[in-house]
Amino acid sequence: MRSVSAQDVPLLGDAPLADVIAAMTTEEKARLLVGMGMDADLPGVPGMAPEDAAIPERVPGAAGRTHAVERLGIPSLTLADGPAGVRIAPTRPGDDRTYHATAFPVATLLASSWDLPLVREVGAAFGREARAYGVDVLLAPGMNLHRNPLGGRNFEYYAEDPLLSGRMAAAFVAGVQSEGVGAAVKHFAANNQEFNRMKLNTVVSRRALRELYLRGFEIAVREGAPWTVMSAYNLLNGVHTSESEALLTTILRDEWGFDGFVMTDWFAGSDPVAQVRAGNDVLMPGNPGQTRALVDAVEAGTLSAAALDTAVARVLRVATRTLTFAGHAYDDAPDLAAGARLARRAAAEGMVLLENDGDALPLARGAQLALFGNASYELIVGGTGSGDVNEAYAVPLDAGLADAGYAVDEVLRASYRAYLDAEAAKRPPAPNPLFPSPPIPERAVAADRVADAARTADAAVVVLGRNSGEFADRDRDDFVLSDVERTLLRDVSVAFRAAGRPVVVVLNVAGVVEVADWRDAADAILVAWQPGQEGGHAMADVLSGAVNPSGKLPMTFPVTYADVPSAETFPGRVLPARAGDGGADAFGVPSEVVYDEGLYVGYRYYDAFDVAPAYPFGYGLSYTDFAVEGLTLSADTFGDDLTATVEVTNTGDVAGREVVQLYLAAPEGRLATPAQELRAFAKTDRLAPGASQTLRLTLDARDLASYDPDRAAWVAAAGRYVVRVGTSSRDVRQQAAFTLPRERVVARTHDVLAPAAPVDERAPDRR
Ligand code: BGC
DSSP: OOOGGGGGOOOOOBBOOOHHHHTTHHHHHHHHOOOOOOOOOOTOOOOOOOOHHHHHSTTTTEEEEEEOBBGGTTTOOEEOOBBBBBBOOOOOTTOOOOOOOOOOOHHHHHHHHHHHHHHHHHHHHHHHHHHHOOSEEOOOOOOOSSSSTOOTTTGGOOOSSOOOOOOOOHHHHHHHHHHOEEEEEEETOOOOTOOOOOOOEEEEOOHHHHITTTHHHHHHHHHOOSSSEEEEEEETTTGGGGGIIIIIIIIIIIIIIOEEEEEEEEEEOOOOHHHHHOOOBBBOOOOOHHHHHHEEEEEETEEEHHHHHHHHHHHHHHHSSTTTTTTTOOOOOOOOOHHHHHHHHHHHTEEEEEEGGHHHHSSOTTEEEEEEEGGGTTTOOSSSSGGGGOSSSSOOOOHHHHHOOOOOOOHHHHHHHHHHHHHHOOOOOOOOTTOOOOOOOOOOOOHHHHHHHHHOOOOOEEEEEEOOOTTTOHHHHHHHHOOEEEEHHHHHHHHHTTTTTOOOEEEEEOOOOTTTTTTOOSSSEEEEOOOOOOHHHHHHHHTTTSSSSOOOSSSSSSGGGGGGGTTSSSEEEOOOOOTTSSSSTOOOOOEEEEEEEOOOOOOHHHHHHOOOSSBBBTOOBOOOOOOEEEESSSSSSSOOOOOEEEEEEEEESSBBBOOOEEEEOOOOOSOOOOEEEEEEEOOOOBBBOOOOOEEEEEHHHHOOOOTTTTEEETEOOOOEEEEEEEETTTEEEEEEEEEESOOEEEEEOOOOOOOOOSSOOOOOOOO
16 A cells, blocks of 8 residues: 555656665665675575575575565566576475576586577576576576686587687577577676686786787677676786676776676676676675675765665666566466477587498497497486476486487496486485586496496497586596596497497587597597486487587697696695785685786697697588589678678588688788688588578678777777688688778777786797
C-alpha cells in the first residue's frame, strides 16, 4: 500500500534518472555499487551482512547479486557464470526438481570453429537459458589471450590472436544480449595466468598491450556492445586493473565508447574507493566493509559525490534494460533438449583434425572399436571452477560411438569401468565444487589385453585427457604425456599396426599438449577439446564422418614447451616480501610477470623467430580438399578500406566447409612488425563436392596499423602490403599486394598504462 508521500518518490524507469539518483541517500548509492556478498567460507574472505544473508537468493548458486532499493523501484540483479553455460546450483533445498543447464563446448572449442554465426547462435542459447532461470547478467565471455599453453583458464578463453578472440567475443555477446540478458566481457585485462592471481603484477609494454592484450577487448566492446565488463584480478603495470582509471575510464570509455558498467572480479583489488574513482562501478561479490568505506570517503570528501553518482547512473541504466526490471516471469524451464542439440552441433564444428594418414578416418560404420584411456569412458566435459556447468548428463565417447552404431570392445570397457569406479570410491569427496579432485590417473593395460583387442577390433581409439581450471596453471608435466600414457600409446600402436589396424588418438583436453614426440604412433589425431555434455556424440559424429571436420587451431601447437616464447617467464615469480604484504594467504603473494616477448606471442613469434611449430595457428584437416583461387583485391592503392575476394571450391569427394584466413604483411616502417598478422577470416557454407563459394574479406585502415607508443597513435606505414590468403597461417594459397602511398595516422590515443620502466623485449633479427 502506497502512502501519499510515496507517490512523489521518483521511480526508476518512470522518473528521469537524475531524479532517481537525487532521491537516493549516500548509503543507498554505496549499497547499489557493492554486491550482496557471498558465503564463501574461506579464511580471510569477508562474509555477508546478516540482513543480506536473510534475503533468499532468487537463483541459488548464481555467483552474485546487487542490492535492491525497493522504495525507488530499483531491483536486485542476479549475475551468474559462465563461459561454458549457465552455472547455478542444480538442486535447491526443499525442492525435488532439478535446475540443470546445458554444458556447451568450452570457448577454445568455439573459437576453433572460426564460425561467427554459430558462436552467435550459441550465445543466444546461453541467453535463453539464463533468461529461463531469471539471470540478468551472464558472466561471460572470458577472452584473455592464450599467451602460454599452460594458462590454467585457457579453455575459458578463445585464442592466441586478438582478432579471432575479439570477433568471437563480439558474436557471443550479441547472441546473449539478443535474448535480453547482459553479457560480461572478462577479465579486463592482461589476466593470462592464474599464478598468485590477485597479487600478480603483469608488466607489459604499451605496444603489446594495445596490439594484443587490449585489442580483443576493443573489438568485443566496439562490435558487441556488452552491457558490462569485468575487470581482472591482476595488477597491470603496477596498478590493480580494478583501480586503474587509465584502463577503465580513459581507454574503455573515452576511447572505445563503452557505456555499461564495470564490475570487479570476485574479491579483486584492495581499495574500494580507488576502484569506484577509477570507473569500476560495481564491487563483487561485495561486503559491508566496502559500503562503509565508500560512504565514509564521500563524507570525508576523498570520493566525490559526482564520482559516486556517475557509477550509480551506469548501474541504473543497465538495470533498466534487464529482464528483472521488466518484470519478466521466468519459468525455470529452459529447453534443455534444444541446448543439447546445439551443444552437439557446435562441438563437432570446433573439433580439429590434426592427422589422418591413409584415410584412417572416417571409421567405417558398424566397425568394432577398442577404446583405451580413461576419458573414453568418462568425458572431460569442461574445465573446473567458475567455468564449470551443472549439466544433467554427459555422453562419453563409448556411449556416443555405440549410439552411432559402432561396436565397442566390451571386455576393455568393463575393465576400465571397474578401475574408474574403484578409484572413484577411494577418493574423499571434493571439499568444494570449485576445487574438484584431480583426475584419476591413467593405468597400464596388460600387453595380452592389448593384443586381444588388436585381434578383434577394426581400429583402436586412444583418448588422452587433460583438465584444468581456476586458481592454478597447468605445469610442464601436464603438457607432456605421462610415462603410462606413452607406454599405452606405444603398445596399442605396435599391436594394432601389426594387425593392419589404424590407431586414432582423440585429445579431450583443456589446452595444448605436446604431440610431436608421439604423433608417429597415431594414424589420425583429433582434438576434441572439452566438448560439453554432448561430447561423445559430437566426437562420434566426426569420427564417423557424419560431420566432416572443419575446425582450425586458434593457437599454435609447439614442438616442445621450450619453444614457447614465454616458457621462461610464465607464470611469473614471487617478489621478495615487502613489509606489510608478504606471506601466503587466500589471495596469493605479491608476484610479477614480465611479458618480455612483447608482440611475439603465438604465431607472431614462431613466424618471426623461424621456429617450426608442431601444428601452426589456423591449421586443421578435412575429409575433403579445397582449392582457394582467384584472389582479387578491390584496389591496388588503399583508400578507406579494401576487399579481398577469393573463390573456394570443394575438390574432393565429400561435402565440407573451409576456413579462409587473411594474413597481412606490413611494409617496413618506423616500427618492426610481425611477419604477418591475421586481419580477416571467413568460413564457407557446407559445400557439396565440386561446389564453389566466393568469400569476401574486408580490411579497414586500422587493420594496416601498428601502435606507436612514442606517438600514442595507431599508424599505418607507407608502402607495399602483402595480402596472404590461406587455410592456415603456414598454408598460404594466394597472394596479392596493395600500396598505401603515404603514412597514415589512423587513430590517436591517450598515452597511458606505460610500465614503470621500459620492458626489455626480445626482438627478431629479421629487420
Ligand atoms: C572468476 C570469474 C567469475 C567469478 C564469479 C571468479 O573467481 O575469476 O571469472 O565470474 O569468480 O564466479
